[in-house]
Amino acid sequence: MNNILVLPMIIPVIIGIILMFLRPFIRTQRWMSFAVMVVNTGISLYILNTIQSEGVMRLDFGGWLPPYGILFVGDSFSVLLVLTTSIVTAICLLYAFNSIDRARENMFFYPFVNLLVAGVNGSFLTGDLFNLFVCFEIMLLASYALISIGGTKVQLRESLKYVAINVLSSWFFLIAIGYLYGMLGTLNLAHMSARIAESGQTPTLTVISVLFLVVFSLKAGLLLYFWLPGSYSAPPTAIAALFGALLTKVGIYALFRMFTLLFYHEPSITHTLIGIMAGLTLIGGSIGAIAYNDIRKIISYNVVIAVGFILVGLAVATPAAIEGSIYYLIHDMIAKGLLFLLGGTMIALTGTSKIGNMSGLIRNYPLLGWMFFIALLSLAGIPPLSGFIGKLLVGQGTVEAGSYILLTLAFLSSIFVIYSLLRIFINAFWGETIISKEDEVPLTKGLIIPCVLFTVATIGLGLGAESIALYVNDAVETLLNPEIYIDAVMNNE
């Protein structure tokens, strides 16, 4: 019992609502939302360290003991993601200060970002299935507003697709919850896990788990990613970066939770299915990443590849693979944020998103070029950078489990990541510059500092992997031994 657990969700909600009344004061809105993220970072660091000493934390709302009440549960896995969310959002907000136009800022941009973060953090922390649905909806409603804010033609068309697909999958989510409640008579994740372990995972439960797999795959972009490239390339850069870094990751988190805590008894069916879907995602994402000449499309398909790669770890489900997935998940939130910001900066500087129309940017903007190179290496998993340890551990896990097809696909996809990003690098940064000194758009500090911060974060995470190893190991421990989680929730004294 510790009230601090609710703060990462409740602070953004309260500040988001307050900011709606401060509509004319843009500057106040900016710094208040930035302060929220900084405070959240501090709180989640504190929670993370408390969990190390006191074990999994929980907060029963209104003092109703589980399984009767609703509750928040914080284990290392969820709090690590809350921490990364806060950092990524803070940096994206810094970028938004200088890139989002005044009209959008006036149309409640900052309140919606706060509500989005509240939904994301709530989804990470909640301990029962129905509140997962509710927090998903909070997050999605904010994202519907963010994706269509500004109301350009492309945005509205893409947001229609995005809203339609997410509404549909939400109702499927509700249907799946209904079936599961009918089967188990509870919605508390730990209680459900205990009941499934008691009665065994019957075929009906396996079918329900596949329904959940479909629902979360739609949200995470696992195989069912057809809506993703269009909708992630439509909104302005700062929003697209937030989406790319956060939204799919919530789906991935839910998949990890469901298939390590609840439905881990029939891996030959469910985990094989996840493996097949992850493999196909890697193939589809790779093809998409090299098929387009539009920077935003290439970057969006890179999101798809990363989803496939992280889910390879879940499909294999050995300790090393899960550990690798968690490292890669954290890395990917940071690196995708960086990639989206860099791509968006390039588009802002040149006024085009086609790589054929850019050339020699590195002569005008050397720092931008080198940061893009670092992002490229980081995503490909070159040693000192943050992607390496995740790739290594997932690779090790797949070898241990003997799934060589997944291993091959996972590492081939890295080559496609390098190739697709090198195409941007060669076309846009190399060659003769076509921007003369007079036409050169100055690269303002406001645009470059967030990118530098992300670059520092990705290098720091690579070199300092040791410093988060403690937390990641604890997260793996909790994920692979559901009884730790169950014990922390169901043990009432």
Add this chain to the structure above:
Amino acid sequence: METLIIVLAGVLVTVATYLILSRNLIRVILGTAILSHAAHLLLMTMGGLKIGSAPLLGEEAATYTDALPQALILTAIVISFAVTAIFLVIAYRAYQEVGTDNLSDMRGFEDE
């Protein structure tokens, strides 16, 4: 009673599927709204339907209706309400901007 409600939910899903597959945007939105009702009915039926018993009658009550699904449906109805509203607003803005509510005409613009 359960059978009747489940059949009703099935009919609603059929109608919703038909509407969602059509080209007209308003029909798609109505389809998702109807699908949400089907999901709510399913959720309620899964808690078990008992005729003539109240949700709670003290601790010694012989029969009582499960109150949890009702609480869940109440939340879900509010959410479906909000989602349908925002969907309609976005559809209306898209209709203003793009000039059509036919989904197959919305594919591809000259700027791509």
